[in-house]
Amino acid sequence: MFSLISSANNAWQRAAQLFITIASILIIGKLITLVPVMTELEVAGVFKAAAVVWFLARLAALILFYFFAGYVIDAIPNSGGTLSFARGIAEPLTALLLVITVQALFWELLAPFVDSLGRTIYHSSAIILIVSVSIWFVVRAYRHAAYLVDTFTKLAEGFIPPQKQACPQCGSEITASAHFCNACGHKTRTSNTCPGCGAAVSDDQQYCQNCGSALGKTTVADS
Structure with a gap:
């Protein structure tokens, strides 16, 4: 038990470290793009240096986000309820976010070099991939x-x-599912199992439908 708790805490710690790293990369990348010279320099005669830096910053952030999501998923306890539901959908949800973001990011890089046919092929492939992950x-x-x-x-x-x-027996108010009155101790419900074989029986049965044993009751309010 303690090893599981320690493992979950370690996963949360790693996730927190990656989250801070991702935020730092994006902030620094954005600040670099604000430097005046970065908007004047060109790379390969097509892209501004600021655009290249921002592209690389987002790409690095996406790579780290993949590992961040993995640690978060490991840290979510599979203890039933909402947490188990969240853990169950976390993996495909992460994949969907990555596919949508990555295809948009790489299109910024490819768009200047792709003709109309290439544009159609790229977007069609992206749609098929997004729909598949959505399913x-x-x-x-x-x-x-x-x-x-x-x-x-x-x-x-x-x-x-x-x-x-x-x-x-005494008229006190009790819950409908109570077997005994909490005021006088009167038995208000008979056992819902057969004393002979343990089969489930209803309150109005006289004999067990499984073994035929007499249940020894006449009404629900027998004392």
């Missing part, structure tokens, strides 16, 4: 939706007050 994301979300539904159900149960009924 992966939807499938993962569907498979892990039960975790999210379970969380919403528990939250809803917290807002819905339990049903009440009156104790047939």
